[in-house]
Amino acid sequence: MLNAKCAQADLHNALQIVGRGVSGRSTQPVQNNVYLQAEGEQLRLVATDLEYISLDAAIPAVVIDEGNITVPPRTLTEIAGNLPEGQVSLQADESNDLAIACGPVHYNIRGLSADDFQMLPPLTDGVEFSLPQSELSEILQQTIFATSPDETRPILTGALFSLAEGSLAIVATDTYRLALRRVQCPVEETQQAIVSRRVLAELVRILDDESDEPVQVAISTNQVRFVVAGITVRSRLIEGEFPNYEKVIPEDFDKTLTIGTEGLQQVLRRALIVARDDANRVVLRSTEDGLQVTADSPDIGHAEEEVPATLEGEVVEIAFNVQYLLEMLEVANSEEVVMQLSGPLNPGMLIPAGRDDYTYVLMPMQIM
Secondary structure (H helix, E strand, O other): OOEEEEEHHHHHHHHHHHHHHOOOOOOOHHHHOEEEEEEOOEEEEEEEOOOOOEEEEEEEOEEEEOEEEEEOHHHHHHHHHHOOOOEEEEEEOOOOEEEEEEOOEEEEEEOEOHHHOOOOOOOOOOEEEEEEHHHHHHHHHOOHHHOOOOOOOHHHHEEEEEEEOOEEEEEEEOOOEEEEEEEEOOOOOOEEEEEEHHHHHHHHHHOOOOOOOEEEEEEOOOEEEEEEOOEEEEEEOOOOOOOOHHHOOOOOOOEEEEEEHHHHHHHHHHHHHHHHHHOOEEEEEEOOOEEEEEEEEOOOEEEEEEEEEEEEEOOOEEEEEHHHHHHHHOOOOOOEEEEEEOOOOOOEEEEEOOOOOEEEEEOOEOOO
16 A cells, blocks of 8 residues: 655645645536546646646656555645645555554544556557747737637637647637737647647646746647646547638727737726726727726716827727736736737727737627
């Protein structure tokens, strides 16, 4: 049976990550546990909902006896977080109890046999590539917020990974807006995969947005795998055909506004106080010196403010969902943004100034 020792901090950190892979809704009690396996010179921790996500972490350990067990993740995580610093001893017995000791602290918790614990099948024949953690973190933050929360349309609850001709495009849409980010990728194969937002959100939690260490990515016909810093995130893909996103991206514009990102954010946040009572609607109108932002609500009142902007082309008047604008601006990572428009009833496009790798398309709202 399992008998191993590991550092308290390593155990707690791994449990905080892996424990999020447990759905808690499985009809099989063992699948609501975290799997522990002592083997070689490491302790492996795994949790999966067997549907969309599997989280797998390996930490250094002194393994006295190899073995495995499953235990409730919440209990073990709480215990690990409250243990003193030092070496933690983990010992499982034949009755599937797990003894935990660290200095003067001793626990004994009920577990379940690991024999019936199921995992996602191995990923085989996948297209493989790598990206720096910081780059992948930015890409995901700039796209996955545009996925749909509507579970009746599962295809839109994930982001499309599209590999072709040495580039990767990641796309998310809820039909009201679309976020597209492109990056060069040294892969010549063509492959598409729709990955659950839940999985990608967990990956963002793990990624270090200041690190250039690589994330190893593999995409097969039915699974995706990300490996970073000793942690493996795997998922089944969402089945179905993603909308033809390229047809949604406007090609012709006759109005272009260049606006300071921070200034526009501040104005929109203030407008949101009124706009949230009117379906988050704000109206944008060009002026001689900038862009006027207004919001109206019959119950709250009126908000009006102007932000400096440079206009090229005809006069602008268009309404957008202010929350959708703010979500893009928060991840634009640029001092200025460029808004391209062609009419009050046509989709608008936002891009960070000076960049051509990030595109945000937004459907307008009716001006009341």
